[in-house]
Amino acid sequence: MTIYRMDDGTTVNxxxxxxxxxxxxRWDGNNxxxxxxxxxxxxETLHRSRKGxxxxxxxxxxxxxxxxxxxxxxxxxxxxxxxxxHNLPDDLASLIDEIEE
Numbered sequence: 001m002t003i004y005r006m007d008d009g010t011t012v013n014x015x016x017x018x019x020x021x022x023x024x025x026r027w028d029g030n031n032x033x034x035x036x037x038x039x040x041x042x043x044e045t046l047h048r049s050r051k052g053x054x055x056x057x058x059x060x061x062x063x064x065x066x067x068x069x070x071x072x073x074x075x076x077x078x079x080x081x082x083x084x085x086h087n088l089p090d091d092l093a094s095l096i097d098e099i100e101e
Contacts, residue, residue, distance in 0.1 A: 004057070004069035012055055012069055017047035024084040035084055046072075046080050052091065056080065075099065 001015040014020070023036040023044050036044040042060040047069075049055065054077035059067040072080065078088055078095040088096055 002057070002067065004055075004067075006055070006069065006071060008071070012047070012049055014045075014047060014057060014069075016050055018050055018052070019048040019089065021046040021081060021084065021086050036080065044080075046077060046084075048077075048089070048091075 001013060003011055003013045005011050023034050025032040025034055027033075028040075031040040033040050034043050037058075041062055042058065042065075044059075045057045047055055047057060053071060054074065055069045055071050057067065057069045074092055075095055075098065078092045078099050081088055081092070082096075082099060
């Protein structure tokens with residue numbers, strides 16, 4: 001369980017998320033690289049809160065870094081999902097024509 005305080009003063013609990021989506025990775029010959037961040041050290045997970053809002057949880061293996069979470073728009077969540085090879089959930093499905101050509 002991880003609880004984050006958001007910029008708007010609310011908190012999110014990753015264990016209470018309605019849905020969580022893991023980032024995709026690619027193998028560069030030496031390391032698994034996050035598709036979401038382009039880094040082998042920094043990783044993201046997209047979550048949908050109990051109230052249906054989307055947020056990205058960012059964690060890093062860099063010493064001294066602090067995990068954090070940020071709200072993202074529905075459009076940004078849809079782009080994140082498609083970039084990381086996820087199908088869009090029903091609440092974002094209407095955005096497919098807007099974000100894909």
